[in-house]
Amino acid sequence: xxxxxxxxRLVTIYALFFILLFxxxxxxxxxxxxxxxxxxxxxxxxxMVKDVNSARAIFIGEQHSDPAHHKTQLDVIQAMHGNGKPxxxxxxxxxxENQHDLDTWVAGEIPxxxxxxxxxxxxxxxxxxxxxxxxxxxxxxxxxxxxNVPQEITRKVGTTGYQSLTDEELSKLxxxxxxxxxxxxxxxLVMIFQYKGSTDRSFYYFCEAQVLWDQSMAWYLAEYMKxxxxxxxxxxxxxxxxxxxxxxxxxxxxxxxELRIIVPDLPVNPESxxxxxxxxxxxxx
Numbered sequence: 517x518x519x520x521x522x523x524x525r526l527v528t529i530y531a532l533f534f535i536l537l538f539x540x541x542x543x544x545x546x547x548x549x550x551x552x553x554x555x556x557x558x559x560x561x562x563x564m565v566k567d568v569n570s571a572r573a574i575f576i577g578e579q580h581s582d583p584a585h586h587k588t589q590l591d592v593i594q595a596m597h598g599n600g601k602p603x604x605x606x607x608x609x610x611x612x613e614n615q616h617d618l619d620t621w622v623a624g625e626i627p628x629x630x631x632x633x634x635x636x637x638x639x640x641x642x643x644x645x646x647x648x649x650x651x652x653x654x655x656x657x658x659x660x661x662x663x664n665v666p667q668e669i670t671r672k673v674g675t676t677g678y679q680s681l682t683d684e685e686l687s688k689l690x691x692x693x694x695x696x697x698x699x700x701x702x703x704x705l706v707m708i709f710q711y712k713g714s715t716d717r718s719f720y721y722f723c724e725a726q727v728l729w730d731q732s733m734a735w736y737l738a739e740y741m742k743x744x745x746x747x748x749x750x751x752x753x754x755x756x757x758x759x760x761x762x763x764x765x766x767x768x769x770x771x772x773x774e775l776r777i778i779v780p781d782l783p784v785n786p787e788s789x790x791x792x793x794x795x796x797x798x799x800x801x
Contacts, residue, residue, distance in 0.1 A: 548588060549799040553791055564778070564796055565595045572741060572773035573606075575751045577758030577780055577794075583645060584800040585780045589752055590649050592778070593658070596750065603658050604744065606751035609639040609646065610662035612736050613688075618660040622653060638664070649752070661740050661749070663733040665689060674725035677717075690735035695724040704761050707788075727766075730757055734766035741771055755779050759793055 552559045552567075568574050576592055578585040597603055610618055617634045620626045632643050635650075653660050669685050678695035702723050733753065741749060757763050764775050777794040789797050 547801050548584070549801070551789075551797045551799070553789055553793070553795055553797055556787075559796075561591065561595075565592060565599075568592075568776040568778070568795070569596065569599060569601070570774060571748065571776040573737065573749045573751060573764075573767065573775050575753065575758040575764055575775065575777045577753060577755030577778065579755060579780060579782070580642065581645065582780070582800070586645050586649060588778075588780070588798060588800070589750075590652060593649065593652065593750055596748065597656055597658065602747045604661055604740065604747045604749045605649070605653055605658055606661045606663050606733075606737050606740070606749050606753075608664055608733065608751075608753040608757060609635070610660070611638055611664045611666060612662045613666070614638055615662045618662055621650065622657060622660055624654060638662075659744075659747070661736070663736045663751070663753075665729070665732045670725045670729050673728055674722050677721045678724045678728060689728070690732050693728060693731045693735065695727045695731075697723050697727060701727070701761050704759070704793075705756070726756065726762070730762045731766045731769075733757065734763045735770060737763065738767055738770035741773060755782055761793070 548561075550559050550561060550564050551557070552564070574592070574596075576589045578589065593603065593605065607618075614634070614637075617626075617631070617638075621631050631650075635643050635646070639646075650660070652658070666688055669681065669688060672680060672685070673695065697720070702719075705723055705726065737749065737751065741747075751758065751763065753763060758777060759779055760777055764777055767773075767775065776796075778796045778798060779789075779794040781797070781799045
């Protein structure tokens, strides 16, 4: 018959065992498979970072509400910074006109409780999802670069088209921004969004809004890269903007630099993704 001491010891052992099982399950759940698209092979995180290290801009796409995607973004930022790379972080989450708020944050001149409302004013939700990235940038004094345009403009284009913008609204966009569409880009959006009515006017306006978004963020990014040739920029944006058809394609209009694109799991078959889409495809589990 077991005495009380042995019973307590067994209970402790079983408790530790189940904690270990839970921890292992969490690690497996938060794991990721990294596919190098040029050869379709699975590769390691370290090898991916080594490969993208030479690029001037690295795009890391996200589904905005997925914590695993933001964990990957932070991991890449930390790894690149650990390699001694002078970095900047480009953000879809902040408008260009609010750059001063980002500068104040990185400089440590504003407390978190005062910065959160500024973040929400720009992005609308999810501070907890981006918290670790913003805190790391602040700790390491990594510049944060706002790339977005006023949401009311992209929303209006998505509803009534680019031609409906007033002169005042156009003045809030970078110079030379247009909404010229090509069929490849539209086909890509049909595939990603599994859009059924791809010939109707609402879909055309939706595509125009996406192109305006991509071109504007690309212009702001290119301008920063020209002025800061010694920094590598890691761009955090929605997966649709981060794919080669999005911001990267538009960046090439303004500056010729080596780019790398990392996209997360999306509702597409990984085997359908090729080098025209991205360089790495990450499946989070």
